[in-house]
Amino acid sequence: MIVWRDGEFVEAAGAVAADDRGFLIGDAVFETILVDHGAPAFLDRHLERMRRGRDTLGIARNLDAEEVSAAIDALARRKSFPGRAVCRVTLSRSGGPRGLAPHGSAKPRLYLSLATAAAPPERLRVIVSGRRRWTGASTNSFKCAGAYAENMLARTEASSRGADEAILLNEAGRVACATSANLFVVMDDRLLTPALSEGAMPGVVRGILLEEAETLGIEPSQSLVTPDDLLQGDLLLTNSVIGPARAELEGSPGSGGGAAAGRLIAAYQRRLDAEFSRRTGARA
Amino acid sequence: MIVWRDGEFVEAAGAVAADDRGFLIGDAVFETILVDHGAPAFLDRHLERMRRGRDTLGIARNLDAEEVSAAIDALARRKSFPGRAVCRVTLSRSGGPRGLAPHGSAKPRLYLSLATAAAPPERLRVIVSGRRRWTGASTNSFKCAGAYAENMLARTEASSRGADEAILLNEAGRVACATSANLFVVMDDRLLTPALSEGAMPGVVRGILLEEAETLGIEPSQSLVTPDDLLQGDLLLTNSVIGPARAELEGSPGSGGGAAAGRLIAAYQRRLDAEFSRRTGARA
Structure with missing residues (x-):
């Protein structure tokens, strides 16, 4: 696999140093962006979150939308992906020198790679993990490699139970998010999702869905969500790769089959199509 | 820098792949071991903790004491380090493929590197961090790259305040540990340290100090430690590189100057000397 690293294409196999702090202690931030024919979706929102993480960790490296956009396009041109890519x-x-404290002598590095996006199943199978997400973590509002252990373990738990995803409750036993997705309970005229203060990631698709709900006359509610609330409507999981995807909780009697979830998925799809048209149109 | 990777010596610069899960999401465990003339201190204790982490993450790779010991010796022979090394x-x-779930197709890799151990200051300056350590994390009993963000941020906070180390309280506001050390409050006949259930790491030096205290007639107490308790005696920070090191809390009136802390440091030093003698003697 070829990756883009600070302006050059290099083999993935030797791209990272053994004393890289991202490798040693997760001193790195990241984003996962949906790409269509070299055009990234909602790049500004992704970079805004990434800059928040960069600033929290204090990594001195520019994150310029033009640079990232050009790098994605260049990567896409090197290899054609069947359908959309991630x-x-x-x-x-x-x-940098040994030890936890960053000493400022390191030259931060930006890496980009492109992979085929496997189509998600029609309906994701979800469990509630025994592991928890802590609302007090400094890293809940961005994606930090040094804070992914709990999510990774919960996802492994899901796999071992034959499920696609796992929901993490927070330390209070309320719903926080899934391991790599936010979640929504959709009722006829209301949309329920955990508040950011409950441990939810400020997700790109999450933000767009909250906007679209208002447009559709579905009242969005960012609030406290209990495991029981998950049974009160249709369950949607959202992230940049799967968009809003229908999900079914293990052991649940199944969704109410309301129409609102379908309207939200369609509305998001229109936003995504418009985003790709705008980007590829601007480039053409 | 040269590193040992699964039996071969390679340049650190190209030793890790950009799709390495350790780099991407901290899917890696690690240990930091004190070395003297190629001999590691307390290797069995380090490997025991590392195996616990390996098993929790489900990484299928042997961790054999003979292999690790031979690799450390080989690394040490390649380069002479002034004094002791880490x-x-x-x-x-x-x-492995994209995504959080490990798919089992990856070949886990073991990396070793050796660096000079800078002598710690006579007395470490310590602050209490505003960041917390969560007792509910799955990774508190071993060192996982995917769980170091909070420690790293607290250590950066310490540096920015002119201190060497930072103490992390847990979510209940009680003392858990320092960012890369355990801590002890030493009174004349009693030794106080946070219980593992409070978020303390089961440290190698911590374990030895608890054993030595009993031998010295100093009653060890693994319990609930409040920030106020830190002022009740001499403060020691412990990890494999610094051993038990005297520390002073920012804003504290200073230690009581009891003799017990010195006796503990001396007792640990004897254990360490005996360990190195045994290892280098066995090899000679």
Whole structure:
């Protein structure tokens, strides 16, 4: 696999140093962006979150939309992907002397790679994990490699139970999010999703869905969500790769089959199509 | 820098792949071991903790004491270090398809590197961090790259306040540990340290100090420690690189100057000397 690293194409196999702080202690932030024919979806929203993480960690590296956009396009041109692709953007503080404290001597590095996006199943099977997400973590509002252990373990738990995804409750036993997705309970005229203060990630698709709900006359509610609330309507999981995807909780009697979830999925699809048209149109 | 990777010596610069899960999401466990003339201190204790992490993450890679010991010796022979050295041992799940769930196709990789151990200051300056350590994390009993963000941020906070280390309280506001050390409050006949259930790491030096205290007639107490308790005696920070080191809390009136802390430091030093003698003697 070829990756883009600070302006050059390099083999993935030797792209990272063994003393890279991203590798050693997760001193890195990242984003996962949906790409269509070299055009990234909602790049500004992704970069805004990534800059928040970069600033929290104090990594001194520019994150310029033009640079990232051009890099994605260049990667896409090198290899044609069947259908849509997923871009992983990683900013690592990189090398430096031994020890936890960053000493400022390292040159941070930006990595981009492109992979085929496997189509998600028609309906994701979801469990509630025994592992929890802590609302007090400094890293809940962005994606930090040094804070993914709990999510990874919960996803492994899901796989071992034959499920696609796992829901993480927070320390209070209320719903926070899934391991790589936010979640929504859709009723006829109301949309329920965990508040950011409950441990939810400020997701790109999450934000767009909340906007679209208002347009559709579905009242969005960012609030406290209990495991029981998950049974009160149609369950949607959202992230940049799967968009809003229908999900079914293990052991649940099944969704109410309301129409609102379908209207939300369609509305998001229109936003995504418009985004890709705008980007590829602007480039053409 | 040269690192040992699964039996071969490679340049650190190109040793890790950009799709290594350790790099991407911290899917790796590690240890930091003190080395003297190629001999590691307390290797069995380090490997025991590392195996616990490996098993929790489900990484299928042997961690054999003979292999690790021979690798450390070989690394030490390649380069002479002034005084003692520090070995970082990292086990990463390595590559695999995109996504959080490990798919089992990756070949886990073991990395070792050796660095000079800078002598710690006579007395470490310590602050209490505003960041917290969560007792509910699945990773508190071993060192996982995907769980180091909070520690790293607290250590950065310490540096920015002119201190060497930061103490992390847990979500209940009680003392858990420092960012890369355990801590002890030493009174004349009693030794106080946070219980593992409070978020303390089961540290190698911590374990030895608890054993030595009993031998010295100092009653060890693993319990609930409040920030106020930190002022009740001499403060020691412990990890494999610094051993038990005297520390002073910012804004504190200073230690009581009891003799017990010195006796504990001396007792640990004897254990360490005996360990190195045994290892280098066995090899000679």
